């Protein structure tokens with residue numbers, strides 16, 4: 156009772172939630188809901204919706220990111236992507252639920268206690284059918300419509316029905332009755348009602364005394380209700396059927412918020428003498444019911460949830476206020492107090508439903524939002540760690556590659572320089588060796604020619620055949636000798652040089668390229684052979700033998716011998732260079748007369764003139780010279796000495812003439828051939844040795860170039876690998892930065908949800 160008085164005084168003083176003004180006995184209530192406790196729910200809903208929009212964007216960004224770092228990039232697996240992707244639909248589902256989230260209040264009570272009238276009063280309009288007897292046939296849910304249009308829909312149907320038909324459909328007396336458990340949605344323009352505007356949904360029910368299916372009701376219509384209002388009849392008292400219903404509710408719902416309205420309190424105006432006692436009796440029973448029987452609140456809290464009202468008067472007042480036509484009689488005494496209590500109920504109800512709905516609906520959303528952000532953050536954390544680890548590994552690989560690359564380049568430069576020097580030295584050495592060996596072989600050319608033993612005939616045709624065969628013999632003999640002396644030696648040196656080259660290159664090559672270089676280290680199957688061409692046919696094409704018989708002691712031979720000795724003396728005074736004349740010439744070669752023009756006491760021309768003169772003088776018979784010379788000799792040595800000398804001379808001549816056989820001719824031929832071929836071969840010593848050294852240079856340079864190509868391929872591979880590594884580092888850097896940003900955004904979202912909890916859930 157004290158609470159009732161205090162509440163009434165408070166209301167009268169105008170410090171209630173709605174501004175109240177008295178005007179000619181009519182109560183006016185400010186319809187503005189700016190200060191309404193329902194705004195807590197409205198603001199909370201808006202806030203959590205906004206946060207979930209951000210979570211939605213965040214999860215989509217995370218999915219895009221995960222796709223980008225999966226697949227070829229290999230930072231995230233397909234499973235990681237799928238895990239994050241699953242949150243997109245989850246967030247969408249929560250957003251859908253959030254859109255539909257509202258504050259639901261369900262009205263229960265016996266038939267004709269005035270449930271529909273209470274709802275109509277709260278909505279400031281006569282929306283639901285009411286009347287004496289059993290009126291409400293099914294569950295009627297009044298909710299806000301986003302349009303100006305008022306309409307209704309039956310359960311499971313999208314068809315919009317005229318709202319006027321609610322009085323038929325929901326009326327128990329209507330012919331087309333619905334099942335009592337079925338639900339009819341009544342959509343009423345939000346702008347016409349503050350409660351609906353603030354997402355409050357009011358559910359009217361048939362009387363709890365008209366059905367045995369209370370469990371079905373509860374399962375279908377009560378589990379998501381934030382507040383229950385028991386509309387009792389103040390003219391009687393709480394009935395067992397009503398109590399039973401709420402006992403069932405409290406077994407299925409933990410700590411339901413229950414308000415008890417003792418309606419029809421206007422009846423007390425006709426019996427004012429028992430007003431306080433009846434009120435006190437009702438109040439005590441209700442407090443006892445809530446606190447002791449149902450145990451849903453303390454007795455003190457229960458006192459705050461029990462009201463004595465007249466819904467009929469409240470509705471009438473509000474209809475008048477809105478200047479709606481009403482056919483109601485004059486209001487009974489005390490109607491203002493009852494109206495204030497009705498308003499007080501609304502205020503308490505709003506506070507309760509707002510807080511309850513925020514807690515029951517948004518707490519779980521907030522929790523799920525944090526879980527989602529946390530899970531996505533964990534997935535991103537893994538990506539961040541993975542990308543950071545991979546990046547560190549790539550940076551290390553980049554460092555190693557750069558070091559390898561510069562080491563290979565440095566070593567290649569050094570090896571190239573050293574190999575160039577080595578090849579140069581080898582080329583010089585081979586040139587010298589070939590030159591020396593060929594010269595030595597030329598010196599023993601006479602032995603080689605003497606070894607040739609084909610039958611010799613001086614006839615022209617046979618002689619030509621003999622010459623050609625001799626050319627081939629010399630070619631083959633010289634060739635095999637050179638080959639024997641040079642190839643093995645130079646080949647060995649070549650092998651050693653090539654082996655060294657390959658080994659040094661092998662060491663700077665990466666492992667997978669070494670096999671190719673290793674093939675060069677294996678000694679050659681075919682030994683290196685020096686290639687040269689001694690074409691005696693061409694070389695000695697101008698060889699012209701002279702097989703004419705010449706007496707050794709003839710005047711001409713003597714003069715020539717004398718001339719040759721002098722020439723030799725002259726030649727010895729002016730020794731030839733090594734390349735011109737080898738140090739030890741074969742005797743046959745040395746016998747060959749060589750003119751030495753412009754040296755000595757007599758020039759070659761002078762000697763020629765003298766010999767011609769002498770010959771001319773001695774060989775022309777009957778000339779004055781011959782006579783003179785004969786006379787001079789006879790006079791000086793006597794005719795006997797002349798005769799003996801002539802005899803010996805003639806004998807010598809005869810001997811030589813007789814021994815001028817084919818064999819002797821062959822010897823002369825070979826001597827002439829050796830002299831000529833030796834001279835010609837000496838001319839090609841430099842060329843041949845240069846060719847051989849060039850061949851060696853080619854061989855070594857080609858192999859070195861091949862090895863360099865291997866190194867080049869390796870460095871190219873390393874370069875491209877380095878480029879790939881750099882690109883991977885760039886990608887991983889971007890991935891870890893993005894993962895970090897997204898991870899931080901999850902922290903921000905969790906923080907936002909914490910702020911939401913602080914603002915709306917922790918009071």
Ligand SMILES: Nc1nc2c(ncn2[C@@H]2O[C@H](COP(=O)(O)OP(=O)(O)OP(=O)(O)O)[C@@H](O)[C@H]2O)c(=O)[nH]1
Pocket residue numbers: 264265266267268269270271272273284285286287288289290291292360361362418419420421422464465466467468
């Ligand atoms: N005197 C008086 N009559 C009321 C009050 N509230 C409702 N009534 C009347 O009681 C009758 C039943 O009201 P309803 O609102 O239809 O009652 P209900 O609980 O919805 O009834 P059902 O829909 O049948 O369950 C109507 O004639 C109302 O005018 C009230 O506070 N005082």
